[in-house]
Amino acid sequence: MQAEIEKELALFAEFSGNVDKEVAAAEKRLAGLQDQRKARMSSKVPPEALSLYTRLLSAREGVAIAHLDGRTCQGCYMEIPTNMVVRVNRGVELVQCPSCDRILHNPR
Numbered sequence: 475m476q477a478e479i480e481k482e483l484a485l486f487a488e489f490s491g492n493v494d495k496e497v498a499a500a501e502k503r504l505a506g507l508q509d510q511r512k513a514r515m516s517s518k519v520p521p522e523a524l525s526l527y528t529r530l531l532s533a534r535e536g537v538a539i540a541h542l543d544g545r546t547c548q549g550c551y552m553e554i555p556t557n558m559v560v561r562v563n564r565g566v567e568l569v570q571c572p573s574c575d576r577i578l579h580n581p582r
């Protein structure tokens with residue numbers, strides 16, 4: 475009985491050690507990604523675009539940008555006016571969906 479308990483304890487210690495190792499690795503990766511994100515986001519993005527994006531990220535459950543499919547916003551599936559599609563396609567300004575506020579992007 476004692477031997478079995480010790481065997482189980484050893485196994486548990488091993489599992490527990492593995493979990494610690496995985497958590498440490500994940501935390502290291504997260505820190506690296508956060509550094510990368512900071513560096514990329516602060517360099518060339520205009521501050522007002524960055525703050526809009528950050529605001530939308532938290533307001534729209536982490537999805538601040540929506541693709542356009544024809545005239546349909548893929549974030550909320552509402553159709554947007556043709557003149558807005560034209561503005562999106564021109565690509566010189568940020569155009570937000572009138573319904574869900576997400577920044578529209580035409581993948582084509």
Ligand SMILES: [Zn+2]
Pocket residue numbers: 540547548549550551552571572573574575576
């Ligand atoms: Zn939308």
